Amino acid sequence: MAPTLASNVLTPEALLAHYQGNRRLTRRVIDLFPEDKLFTFSIGGMRPFGEMVKEFLFMTMPIARGVATGEWVEKKLSQTAAPKAELLALWDEDTAALDAIWPTIPAHRWEEMDKAFGKWPSRGIDILLYAIDNEVHHRGQGYVYLRALGIEPPPFWVRD
Amino acid sequence: MAPTLASNVLTPEALLAHYQGNRRLTRRVIDLFPEDKLFTFSIGGMRPFGEMVKEFLFMTMPIARGVATGEWVEKKLSQTAAPKAELLALWDEDTAALDAIWPTIPAHRWEEMDKAFGKWPSRGIDILLYAIDNEVHHRGQGYVYLRALGIEPPPFWVRD
Numbered sequence: 001m002a003p004t005l006a007s008n009v010l011t012p013e014a015l016l017a018h019y020q021g022n023r024r025l026t027r028r029v030i031d032l033f034p035e036d037k038l039f040t041f042s043i044g045g046m047r048p049f050g051e052m053v054k055e056f057l058f059m060t061m062p063i064a065r066g067v068a069t070g071e072w073v074e075k076k077l078s079q080t081a082a083p084k085a086e087l088l089a090l091w092d093e094d095t096a097a098l099d100a101i102w103p104t105i106p107a108h109r110w111e112e113m114d115k116a117f118g119k120w121p122s123r124g125i126d127i128l129l130y131a132i133d134n135e136v137h138h139r140g141q142g143y144v145y146l147r148a149l150g151i152e153p154p155p156f157w158v159r160d
Numbered sequence: 161m162a163p164t165l166a167s168n169v170l171t172p173e174a175l176l177a178h179y180q181g182n183r184r185l186t187r188r189v190i191d192l193f194p195e196d197k198l199f200t201f202s203i204g205g206m207r208p209f210g211e212m213v214k215e216f217l218f219m220t221m222p223i224a225r226g227v228a229t230g231e232w233v234e235k236k237l238s239q240t241a242a243p244k245a246e247l248l249a250l251w252d253e254d255t256a257a258l259d260a261i262w263p264t265i266p267a268h269r270w271e272e273m274d275k276a277f278g279k280w281p282s283r284g285i286d287i288l289l290y291a292i293d294n295e296v297h298h299r300g301q302g303y304v305y306l307r308a309l310g311i312e313p314p315p316f317w318v319r320d
Contacts, residue, residue: 140296144204
C-alpha cells in the first residue's frame with residue numbers, strides 16, 4: 001500500500017526556530033572572534049568575518065520585513081568596522097525583531113513571487129531559506145578563520 | 161485586521177528542490193578542486209574537503225532512507241582518499257536515489273521523533289534540515305580552501 005504523503009512539512013514556527021537556532025550559533029562564532037581580527041583577518045583575499053556579519057544584519061530583518069510587508073528597505077549600518085560589542089547588540093536587536101515580525105507574515109506571502117529589493121525575483125519562502133543558507137555558508141568560513149587563528153569554534157550541532 | 165497566517169510553508173517537493181539545488185552547487189565545488197588537493201589540502205588542522213564530501217555521502221542517503229523507512233543504515237565507503245571521478249559518480253548516484261526515495265516519505269515521518277542511527281533523537285524534518293545545513297557549512301569551508309588555492313569558487317546563488 002502506498003504511504004500517505006505529506007502536503008506540507010514545515011510550520012512557520014518551526015522555520016523560525018531553525019533560523020534562530022542557527023543565529024544563536026552564529027552569535028557564538030562572533031563572540032569567539034578576537035576583537036582585533038574581526039575586521040582584519042582574512043584568507044585567500046576573502047572578506048573578514050566582521051564584514052560577513054554585517055551582511056547577515058543587512059539581510060535578516062530587511063528580508064523578513066520584505067516578505068511580511070512587501071516593502072524592501074535596505075538597512076543602514078556604518079560602513080566601517082564596528083566594535084564586537086556593537087555587532088552583538090545589533091544581533092540581539094534583530095533576534096527580538098525577527099521573533100516579533102515572523103508571526104505577522106501573511107499566509108499568501110510564503111508562496112507569492114516578489115522582487116526582493118526591487119531586484120531579485122523570489123517566493124517568500126525561498127528568499128528566507130536563502131538568507132539562512134547564506135548565514136550558514138559564511139559562518140562556516142568563519143569557522144576556518146577561527147581554526148586558522150588557533151581558536152576552537154563552537155560545536156556545530158549545539159543550537160540552544 | 162490581522163492577516164491570515166500560514167499553517168505550513170514548505171512542501172516536500174520544495175524542500176527536495178532546495179536540497180538538490182544545494183547539492184548541484186556542492187558538486188561544482190567538488191569538480192573545481194584540483195585532484196591532488198582534494199584529500200591533502202587543509203587549513204588550521206581541519207579535514208581536507210574530500211573528507212567533508214565523504215561525510216555528505218555518509219549523511220544524505222542514509223538520513224533520507226532513515227526518515228522514509230525508520231531504518232538507519234550506515235553507508236560503507238572506502239576509508240581512504242577516493243579519486244574525484246569516483247566521488248562525483250557517487251554524488252550522481254545519490255542525486256537519483258534522493259529523488260527516488262523522497263516521494264516515499266510517509267506523511268507522519270516528517271514530524272515523528274526518531275533516534276537517527278540509534279543515537280540522535282530528532283524529528284524527520286529536523287534531521288533533514290540539519291543534513292542540508294551541514295553540507296552548506298562545510299561547502300563554505302571548501303570555498304575558503306579554493307580561494308586559498310587561488311581558485312575562484314562558483315557563485316553561491318546559482319543552483320541550477
